[in-house]
Amino acid sequence: MTKSVTLSVKDGKIREAVNSFLKELFNKKTIDAMLVPLAHPAGTNVVQALVTKAVFVDKADVFAPVMPVNSARLIQSITRLTTVDRKTAVVLRPCEMRALIELAKLKQVQLDKLVLIGIDCPGAYAVNNYPKFAAEKKSDDFVKAGFQWAEDTMLRTGCQICEYPYPLTADITIGMLGLDPSKQILIQANSAQGEEILSKAGMSLEIDSDLAQKRQTAITKFAGEIKERRKEFFEKTKREIGGIEKLSKVFAQCIKCQNCRQACPVCYCRECFFISPTFELDADRYLRQAEKKGALRMPSDTLLFHLTRMNHMGNSCVGCGACEEACPNDIPLLKIFQLAGSEVQELFSYVPGRSLEESLPATAFKEKEFEQIGEK
Amino acid sequence: MAETKEQFEPKIIGFLCNWCTGAASDLAGTTRAQYPPNVHPIRVMCSGTVDPVYMIKALLSGADSVMMGGCHPGDCHYVSGNYKARRRVAMLKQIFKSLGLDDNRVWARWISASEGPEFAKFMNQITEETRKQGPSSMANDWAI
Numbered sequence A: 001m002t003k004s005v006t007l008s009v010k011d012g013k014i015r016e017a018v019n020s021f022l023k024e025l026f027n028k029k030t031i032d033a034m035l036v037p038l039a040h041p042a043g044t045n046v047v048q049a050l051v052t053k054a055v056f057v058d059k060a061d062v063f064a065p066v067m068p069v070n071s072a073r074l075i076q077s078i079t080r081l082t083t084v085d086r087k088t089a090v091v092l093r094p095c096e097m098r099a100l101i102e103l104a105k106l107k108q109v110q111l112d113k114l115v116l117i118g119i120d121c122p123g124a125y126a127v128n129n130y131p132k133f134a135a136e137k138k139s140d141d142f143v144k145a146g147f148q149w150a151e152d153t154m155l156r157t158g159c160q161i162c163e164y165p166y167p168l169t170a171d172i173t174i175g176m177l178g179l180d181p182s183k184q185i186l187i188q189a190n191s192a193q194g195e196e197i198l199s200k201a202g203m204s205l206e207i208d209s210d211l212a213q214k215r216q217t218a219i220t221k222f223a224g225e226i227k228e229r230r231k232e233f234f235e236k237t238k239r240e241i242g243g244i245e246k247l248s249k250v251f252a253q254c255i256k257c258q259n260c261r262q263a264c265p266v267c268y269c270r271e272c273f274f275i276s277p278t279f280e281l282d283a284d285r286y287l288r289q290a291e292k293k294g295a296l297r298m299p300s301d302t303l304l305f306h307l308t309r310m311n312h313m314g315n316s317c318v319g320c321g322a323c324e325e326a327c328p329n330d331i332p333l334l335k336i337f338q339l340a341g342s343e344v345q346e347l348f349s350y351v352p353g354r355s356l357e358e359s360l361p362a363t364a365f366k367e368k369e370f371e372q373i374g375e376k
Numbered sequence B: 001m002a003e004t005k006e007q008f009e010p011k012i013i014g015f016l017c018n019w020c021t022g023a024a025s026d027l028a029g030t031t032r033a034q035y036p037p038n039v040h041p042i043r044v045m046c047s048g049t050v051d052p053v054y055m056i057k058a059l060l061s062g063a064d065s066v067m068m069g070g071c072h073p074g075d076c077h078y079v080s081g082n083y084k085a086r087r088r089v090a091m092l093k094q095i096f097k098s099l100g101l102d103d104n105r106v107w108a109r110w111i112s113a114s115e116g117p118e119f120a121k122f123m124n125q126i127t128e129e130t131r132k133q134g135p136s137s138m139a140n141d142w143a144i
């Protein structure tokens, strides 16, 4: 059963309609603050901002095709020391929402008093491609062109193969999939908190509206198609990067700056093992390592770093592509981490960010599983 | 490689749980069981303490195989360390498979403290199988 209201869009002004909805949440005092993407005055970026005054919501541009950072990281910083003490809505893309749920399981964010608002996501361009887009077009044009994950090759790789461009957990969803957003947008309540807020904002919720069903049908259809597309994509990726020689080639340009790890929303350790004293070797240890093969690549342990990261966070990889965006040398990290990530997730029938109740595979076990491992 | 397959002596790193597989190795020694010396043991307090980073590090720095030895499922001294270790090994093997790396070079075995002969048998098995596989290509690449 779905509970939703239909937001009518006047004169095809999608951004305006969404902003007035968001502003209404402030005006009706359903929330006190909001983390929401605002257009940067320079016109060349859209950045998350923590807003406490409703007028700033006029600058919001939630569908603009750019995602400078995965906002789960921002919420991690905000709630690092304490929970938020006022009702704060966070407007997130689906991959940000999923990362947030993973961080909550890892006890790295505190969700208390947060209101999760998720959008159906039409995708994003790289930060340095966005100014080109913004010079010619507006987010409304982008949304009106429809969901083009498979066709628009300028989209980030992660967006092109995104498995869940719709929120899996949200109090409120701003839905567009399967609809004509230049006319109508669906605001759906998915939790008691979501319902309470929408009612308080004066919206009367409809049960299983035609629009909600239409969106659901589109999601079901998409889910079937994307499986095939991802399968093909991963098969191609395996041909491109499979085996030690090709992997070695892919990471030949890695300078081990660890930007990828820093940008990854689910690389959760406060102090990474790779910057810990374990890797502060004295000269003799370096030389002894070099002796093993006669030469030691420096900085050392490049592939070790990536393979370890996959082992540590592969189950939680949400495919946001923040790693690839952060890489100064254009190493195609998204496809490598998503390939390995999605195959381990399949091994544990785990979908990162699907539900707070699902335990992280590394913290759980079953007595009867993987029984071929460790036996003759 | 100058070595031919027959001359090739595999280098294997074994992470052995102190309470079971490690104790089994002692027993194999005191009962003078014969087994090849290719496995270099590293004693750990429980298979559950072995982060895959160490297994990967061994493989990338010259080991031809790695193994994790723990207590039989249900018998872990710390209750469930080996169940978690088993998941980690499953995950590591899957990641290797996904990336086209040789996951057959990652081994696990549950051998209890009283299974000295089992331990010796397994040392033979892992050494011979690794010998058959030949030197690991991961072990030879300095540029990774």
Ligand code: SF4
Binding pocket: A253, A254, A255, A256, A257, A258, A259, A260, A261, A323, A326, A327, A328, A329, A330, A331, A333
């Ligand atoms: S961001 Fe790129 S260059 Fe830096 S460590 Fe990651 S893969 Fe290597």
Ligand code: SF4
Binding pocket: A158, A263, A264, A265, A266, A267, A316, A317, A318, A319, A320, A321, A322, A323, A324, A333, A334, A337, A338, A341
């Ligand atoms: S590994 Fe890359 S794609 Fe996966 S969650 Fe981290 S930043 Fe996103």
Ligand code: FES
Binding pocket: B017, B018, B019, B020, B045, B046, B047, B048, B069, B070, B071, B076, B077, B078, B079, B080, B081, B082
């Ligand atoms: S104590 Fe032996 S595996 Fe845990």
